[in-house]
Amino acid sequence: MQRIGVFVCWCGSNIAGPVDVERVAEAMKSVPGVVHSTTYQYMCSEVGQSRIMEAIKEHQLTGVVVCSCSPRMHENTFRKTAQRAGLNPYMVEIANIREQCSWIHKDKEVGTQKAIVLAKAAVAKVMLNTPLQAGTSPVIKRALVIGGGIAGIQTALDIADAGYEVDIVEKSPTIGGRMAQLDKTFPTLDCSACILTPKMVDAAQNEKIDIISYAQVEKVSGFVGNFTVTIRKKARFVDELKCTGCGACMEKCPSKKGKNEFNMGLNNRTAIYIPFAQAIPNVAVIDPEQCLKLKTGKCGLCERVCSAGAINYKQEDEVFERQYGAIVAATGFKPIDLDAFDEYGYSQSKDVVTSLEFERIMNAAGPTGGQLVRPSDGKHPHEIVFIQCVGSRDTSGCGKPYCSKICCMYTAKHAMLVRDKYPDVNVHVFYIDVRTPGKNFDEFYRRAVEQYGVDYIKGMVGKVFPEGDKLIVQGSDLINGKQLALQADMVVLAAAIEPDPSARKLATMLTASMDTNDFFTEAHPKLRPVESPTAGVFLSGVCQGPKDIPETVAQAGAAASKVIGLLAKDHLVTNPCVAQSNELLCNGCSQCERVCPYGAISYVEKEIRGPGVREVRRVAQVNPAVCQGCGACTVTCPSGAMDLQGFSNLQIMAEVDAICK
Amino acid sequence: MQGTAQLILERARELMQSGQIQRVLGWEKGEFEHDPTPAFFESEEELQNFCYNDYCGANLSKYLIAASKLEGKTLVCIKPCDSYSLNQLITEHRVNREKVFVLAVPCPGMLDPVKTEGKDLSQGERKDYLLDKCLCCKGAEHKIADETIEGPSLDLAPEDRFAQVRELEALSPQERFDFWRGELSRCIRCNACRNVCPACSCVKCVFDNPNSGVSSKASADDFEENMFHIIRAFHVAGRCTDCGECSRVCPQRIPLHLLNRKFIADIDELYGEYQAGEEAEQRSPLVNYQTTDKEPSDALKGRG
Numbered sequence: 001m002q003r004i005g006v007f008v009c010w011c012g013s014n015i016a017g018p019v020d021v022e023r024v025a026e027a028m029k030s031v032p033g034v035v036h037s038t039t040y041q042y043m044c045s046e047v048g049q050s051r052i053m054e055a056i057k058e059h060q061l062t063g064v065v066v067c068s069c070s071p072r073m074h075e076n077t078f079r080k081t082a083q084r085a086g087l088n089p090y091m092v093e094i095a096n097i098r099e100q101c102s103w104i105h106k107d108k109e110v111g112t113q114k115a116i117v118l119a120k121a122a123v124a125k126v127m128l129n130t131p132l133q134a135g136t137s138p139v140i141k142r143a144l145v146i147g148g149g150i151a152g153i154q155t156a157l158d159i160a161d162a163g164y165e166v167d168i169v170e171k172s173p174t175i176g177g178r179m180a181q182l183d184k185t186f187p188t189l190d191c192s193a194c195i196l197t198p199k200m201v202d203a204a205q206n207e208k209i210d211i212i213s214y215a216q217v218e219k220v221s222g223f224v225g226n227f228t229v230t231i232r233k234k235a236r237f238v239d240e241l242k243c244t245g246c247g248a249c250m251e252k253c254p255s256k257k258g259k260n261e262f263n264m265g266l267n268n269r270t271a272i273y274i275p276f277a278q279a280i281p282n283v284a285v286i287d288p289e290q291c292l293k294l295k296t297g298k299c300g301l302c303e304r305v306c307s308a309g310a311i312n313y314k315q316e317d318e319v320f321e322r323q324y325g326a327i328v329a330a331t332g333f334k335p336i337d338l339d340a341f342d343e344y345g346y347s348q349s350k351d352v353v354t355s356l357e358f359e360r361i362m363n364a365a366g367p368t369g370g371q372l373v374r375p376s377d378g379k380h381p382h383e384i385v386f387i388q389c390v391g392s393r394d395t396s397g398c399g400k401p402y403c404s405k406i407c408c409m410y411t412a413k414h415a416m417l418v419r420d421k422y423p424d425v426n427v428h429v430f431y432i433d434v435r436t437p438g439k440n441f442d443e444f445y446r447r448a449v450e451q452y453g454v455d456y457i458k459g460m461v462g463k464v465f466p467e468g469d470k471l472i473v474q475g476s477d478l479i480n481g482k483q484l485a486l487q488a489d490m491v492v493l494a495a496a497i498e499p500d501p502s503a504r505k506l507a508t509m510l511t512a513s514m515d516t517n518d519f520f521t522e523a524h525p526k527l528r529p530v531e532s533p534t535a536g537v538f539l540s541g542v543c544q545g546p547k548d549i550p551e552t553v554a555q556a557g558a559a560a561s562k563v564i565g566l567l568a569k570d571h572l573v574t575n576p577c578v579a580q581s582n583e584l585l586c587n588g589c590s591q592c593e594r595v596c597p598y599g600a601i602s603y604v605e606k607e608i609r610g611p612g613v614r615e616v617r618r619v620a621q622v623n624p625a626v627c628q629g630c631g632a633c634t635v636t637c638p639s640g641a642m643d644l645q646g647f648s649n650l651q652i653m654a655e656v657d658a659i660c661k
Numbered sequence: 662m663q664g665t666a667q668l669i670l671e672r673a674r675e676l677m678q679s680g681q682i683q684r685v686l687g688w689e690k691g692e693f694e695h696d697p698t699p700a701f702f703e704s705e706e707e708l709q710n711f712c713y714n715d716y717c718g719a720n721l722s723k724y725l726i727a728a729s730k731l732e733g734k735t736l737v738c739i740k741p742c743d744s745y746s747l748n749q750l751i752t753e754h755r756v757n758r759e760k761v762f763v764l765a766v767p768c769p770g771m772l773d774p775v776k777t778e779g780k781d782l783s784q785g786e787r788k789d790y791l792l793d794k795c796l797c798c799k800g801a802e803h804k805i806a807d808e809t810i811e812g813p814s815l816d817l818a819p820e821d822r823f824a825q826v827r828e829l830e831a832l833s834p835q836e837r838f839d840f841w842r843g844e845l846s847r848c849i850r851c852n853a854c855r856n857v858c859p860a861c862s863c864v865k866c867v868f869d870n871p872n873s874g875v876s877s878k879a880s881a882d883d884f885e886e887n888m889f890h891i892i893r894a895f896h897v898a899g900r901c902t903d904c905g906e907c908s909r910v911c912p913q914r915i916p917l918h919l920l921n922r923k924f925i926a927d928i929d930e931l932y933g934e935y936q937a938g939e940e941a942e943q944r945s946p947l948v949n950y951q952t953t954d955k956e957p958s959d960a961l962k963g964r965g
Contacts, residue, residue, distance in 0.1 A: 591753070
């Protein structure tokens with residue numbers, strides 16, 4: 001006979017406001033099986049927990065229902081409480097009467113009724129709970145970092161520093177990411193490459209770090225502590241071990257029409273190329289779309305000039321598997337496409353550029369050697385207009401609803417750099433708000449306005465169009481209540497940033513969730529900001545949300561510390577709420593095997609003995625160390641042979657019945 | 662038909678004599694022309710009762726589950742539409758391909774004894790007497806065969822099998838509910854639909870399992886009466902080949918195949934055209950996740 005105790009939490013006024021907690025506790029007393037029902041202000045507090053422990057002992061409870069917040073919040077807390085009082089931790093059920101009840105109901109009567117129903121459902125479920133024992137699984141002491149920008153590099157360096165092996169998988173031919181493309185960094189104006197490239201070299205030289213460049217993650221299986229990852233290393237057509245990065249091949253290559261990705265397509269590169277001087281690995285790569293030898297079979301100049309004999313036109317993609325204990329997503333961002341913002345004339349004039357393109361123009365290693373000239377005619381500009389929030393904070397549906405966070409500061413930086421280097425150039429900035437919440441940020445912005453005389457205009461731009469060799473910028477000046485039509489030589493658009501498109505595919509492989517903007521979701525927005533809800537998957541950098549370099553580096557370190565905490569363990573406690581196959585009912589149809597995202601199900605031929613049965617059948621078996629308890633198999637199984645421990649079909653039906661009665 | 666039956670028999674006898682097959686799975690003569698019954702023939706003597714006539718609509722593939730457990734190979738007569746069911750059963754590991762000799766037999770379209778009862782078949786067209794499932798014939802091609810017997814096939818442009826589904830979709834929810842209440846209330850829970858269905862091949866059906874929470878031998882109330890068929894349709898979703906046996910055997914003439922066709926139409930719409938049993942070892946879209954799959958929210962758009 002079950003003896004259930006019900007503990008209704010007030011959660012201060014969070015629950016007790018819209019729900020009459022005393023009535024809930026009172027109503028539960030008459031539910032069959034319930035022998036004790038009480039309330040307390042904060043059930044999760046030490047006093048609240050000891051009340052539960054005392055009640056378990058005093059009333060010899062066999063099951064506990066806590067009516068409180070979401071099980072995501074405190075299920076573990078109360079399981080440990082029960083365990084301390086000698087009860088199996090899986091004999092605890094949570095009725096979520098906060099997120100799913102008190103927070104969404106204003107009418108106290110409705111809220112109270114619903115809380116009673118939810119509590120009854122939890123009691124119906126706990127009556128069918130069985131004690132479960134958690135197992136353990138080993139931890140593979142190696143981490144994978146996906147993305148080799150500053151976020152990935154910093155995470156890898158920190159993990160390696162703690163003594164663990166770590167691989168960086170980078171999709172482009174070099175690590176460095178977006179930060180490598182930047183000229184100066186706000187608010188100190190130190191050179192981006194000068195602070196990034198030493199870190200790139202550190203990563204390359206660290207014997208614990210393996211940089212797998214020009215590669216992609218193709219498949220992820222397994223679970224926390226024990227992931228198996230398939231990596232595809234794309235053919236470079238250059239032997240990475242032989243190439244010395246001398247660059248002789250680039251000088252001789254006759255195909256010079258490839259868009260230079262590193263310079264945002266502002267100039268061309270050869271078919272065989274090293275993305276930039278400090279690239280790591282400093283190894284050439286052949287663009288098969290541009291290479292004459294690969295396309296037509298005629299040429300082979302690079303092979304002839306390469307003294308290291310590194311060129312290999314027959315190189316193929318290499319696909320291999322590796323095991324990891326933890327995975328860090330550091331997939332970064334890209335500026336949005338400006339197709340939907342044709343009013344700014346981006347497609348009509350070469351002199352309308354994005355901020356990242358402007359960054360390359362200002363960079364000494366960029367397409368113009370750092371000379372500020374117009375892309376259209378190479379002339380020195382005299383009037384430059386910056387437009388902020390292009391596609392950011394945009395609720396029209398064309399752009400992104402969020403603030404891209406970095407644009408206010410880099411626009412101030414650009415304006416200041418232009419005015420500093422070319423005092424003859426007038427700089428205007430159209431803005432909605434200037435957001436400068438960061439150390440020394442507001443001082444930096446004020447310096448741009450006050451010391452450098454940058455003309456900040458509050459208002460949005462309606463249209464940019466070319467007229468002669470000028471650009472006309474029509475916008476409004478909200479403070480002076482005027483419509484403006486400025487003549488500009490160049491227009492710089494602070495395009496919104498969005499997660500790199502590769503992130504969505506990766507999220508699916510990692511079973512990590514994303515928000516509506518394709519940023520990875522944290523396990524908890526405040527308390528677990530660098531962990532994904534999928535155990536063993538961590539988040540670093542802009543893939544989780546817009547952030548600047550110092551924030552990215554801080555988060556990268558935080559993600560690394562979480563990884564180190566995981567890899568430091570020899571074993572992990574596994575979740576006992578896993579699927580189990582009733583072999584007497586199993587058809588061996590393989591549907592569950594196909595639907596299992598973790599590869600936890602296999603089949604065996606087995607002699608089945610049951611009432612009136614003795615035959616060899618093909619039956620499903622679940623590897624409890626691999627199963628994550630998602631339940632996909634249980635709903636796929638036509639005969640109901642698959643069941644989830646702790647969430648059995650009967651338990652769920654009992655809950656539904658309790659709610660519908 | 663007489664000729665085809667003769668060809669089948671000859672070949673079956675040869676294979677039996679040579680020891681390549683142990684038994685034949687076919688149709689046995691009934692008392693009347695219109696009631697042949699699926700049967701196993703273990704010897705040449707038993708084969709004397711074999712028949713293949715206009716009323717051999719029954720799909721034999723499900724009997725191979727039992728035959729797979731017997732010694733030796735079973736020769737099975739498979740009509741084009743039955744071949745889909747057989748493939749599906751092989752995919753689900755319910756039939757052991759190595760234990761089966763598939764004799765693909767031609768089908769000129771099978772007659773419905775209810776439609777022909779008391780009629781002079783020389784009057785009117787053959788189409789008027791065909792089984793409903795034959796009106797949406799999947800074609801003369803066998804999707805699996807070890808050997809093929811040539812013969813006449815159905816010469817008829819198939820009807821649009823989703824026409825009635827769309828008519829039902831166009832109804833208001835209340836009208837649709839009333840339609841199905843009207844149909845399903847006639848159910849006598851004889852379980853013929855379940856027992857004949859090649860997709861209903863569970864070693865223990867949830868309706869026979871007292872621990873499943875839905876078990877019942879007979880409908881206790883009208884809720885169960887509705888739910889039995891709806892649960893069954895869910896259980897075979899993505900696996901149903903639309904063989905039409907459920908409606909063929911229903912003594913109450915409930916158009917059960919419409920439930921299955923609704924699922925098939927939805928699967929086609931959400932995941933692209935899919936025919937269960939087209940080939941063995943194919944993956945049903947319902948158990949084959951792809952990154953291009955529709956999101957659940959898309960599936961719900963515009964649905965009542």
